[in-house]
Amino acid sequence: MSDKKIRVVIAKPGLDGHDRGAKVIARALRDAGMEIIYTGLRQTPEQIVTTAIQEDADAVGISVLSGAHQFYFKRVIDLLKEKNASDILVFGGGVIPEDDIPGLLDMGAGAIFGPGTPTSTAIEWLEKAVPART
Amino acid sequence: MSTLAERATGGDVRAMARLISMAEDRADGVDALMRELYPHTGRAWTIGVTGSPGAGKSTLTDKLIEHFRSEGSTVGVLAVDPSSPYTGGAILADRLRMQRHTDDAGVFMRSLGARGSLGGLSRGTREGVLILDACGYDVVIIETVGVGQSEIDVMRVADTVCVVLVPGLGDDIQAMKAGIMEIGDLFVVNKADRSGADRVVNEVRGVLEFLKGREWVPTVLQTVAENGEGVPELVRLLRLHREHSLKSEAGRERELARLRSKIEDIMLERLSDRVEKLWTVRREELLEAVRERKLDPYAVAEELLSKA
Structure with a gap:
């Protein structure tokens, strides 16, 4: 009998060492019944994408507080395409200015959750977006 | 062969990962896929790493990967972490200590949620081992959840079982005589730079005394996984066990018992x-x-x- 679980990689790219937000979202998604693969700090986009593929993740959540979100989102999304894995959803959070969000969504990010977003918003988004992905 | 199985055995990591998920989810059609893969299995050496939470299993696994890679073997890792009994969710963080191998194409790491299994493994572990074996990984390391005394499923899946202990458990070893202390082919006292390591070694030796006369008598050694101390010796002993089980009657019997279960x-x-x-x-x-x-x-x- 099939029993599918939503699997999400939560990753922290680059040098910023603040993983509190990543841990809060990981915990909230776990409590919503999902399996969270936590990569730890200072991941390269290559490592994040390899992890997502090996873990057969449905989605990758990227937490960036350093201001380098444009670079990291673009690189992760490009690498997923390169590896024929663009069906894996990309979402993110952290300190990301409102004005930058449309650009990230255009790039291919599925959703960006800025500071103060209740964790339930991310849960609801994943519960809808994961079954709908191709 | 179906496309998915063909892609996986041909080295497509996405296909391997998908197969493992299908086994975990018990998706429709997975049994047929396993049947296709089975003739390609039987080559890998499966090592089980088990022990209490915080004993250093992940760090030790990380060092084992490093060692096997330096010898040119490819390595697959299946690392099991507990699932919540209430929500079914899980935070799988074993990769955290092995993440430096992510860029190495000769290493495949996969985190598994226990999903209600109580024996220290998860529902997809058995199939995961077969899948990685069929895909050509030379060594498959299974890291169990942090176990107590009786989570011994790993012995039903692994060729060689390594039980990891740490100083500070003290007299618990005595209480652990049954169960997990019986399934080790090798005992590692990790964090051996902490005080009390020698005492743990002696206690394990005391337990192992009772096994004298068996074809394979487990040994106990000390490691400091953090800095790699004792890891080459650990690999030497693991390999000794592997060679022994490949050629001994006891090894054959054990394989039959595993197949039976x-x-x-x-x-x-x-x-x-x-x-x-x-x-x-x-x-x-x-x-x-x-x-x-x-x-x-x-x-x-x-x-x-x-x-x-």
Whole structure:
């Protein structure tokens, strides 16, 4: 009998060492019944994408507080395409200015959750977006 | 061969990862895929790493990967972490300590949620081992959840079982004589730079005394996984066990026992699916009847099974 679980990689790219937000979202998604693969700090986009593929993740959540979100989102999304894995959803959070969000969504990010977003918003988004992905 | 199995055995990591998920989810068609893969298995050496939470299993696994890679072997890792009994969710963080191998194409790491399994492994572990074996990984390392005394499923899947202990457990070793202390082919006292390591070694030796006369008597050694101390010796002893089990009668018997439990597990899974289906239609009605004492649980079970 099939029993599918939503699997999400939560990753922290680059040098910023603040993983509190990543841990809060990981915990909230776990409590919503999902399996969270936590990569730890200072991941390269290559490592994040390899992890997502090996873990057969449905989605990758990227937490960036350093201001380098444009670079990291673009690189992760490009690498997923390169590896024929663009069906894996990309979402993110952290300190990301409102004005930058449309650009990230255009790039291919599925959703960006800025500071103060209740964790339930991310849960609801994943519960809808994961079954709908191709 | 189906496309997915073909892609996986041809080295497509996405296909391997998908196969493992299908096994975990018990997706439709997974049994047929496993049957296709099975003829390609039997080459890998499966090492189980088990021990209490915080014993250093992940760090030790990280060092084992490094060692096997330096010898040119490819390595697959299946790391199991607990799932929440309430929500079914899990935070799988074993990769955290092995992440430096992510860029190495000769290493495949996969985190598994225990998903209700109580024996230290997860529902997809058995298949995961076969999948990685069929895909050509030379060594497959299984890291169990942090175990207590009796989570011993790893012995049913691994060729060689390494039990990791740490100083500070003290007299617990005595209490652990049964169960996990019986399944080790090798005992590692990790964090050996902490005080009390020698005492743990002596206590383990005391337990192992009882095994004298067996064909394979486990040894105990000290490691400091953090800095790699003792890891080459650990690999040497693991390999000694591997060679022994490949050529000894005891090794053959153990393989047969493993196959037996594999087949029995598959049958039990199928039966439990059937049991589930047997009464999906009338469940509410029957439960209510039993609650009102019009029927008893034994009669209901008997009746349902008689229709199977």
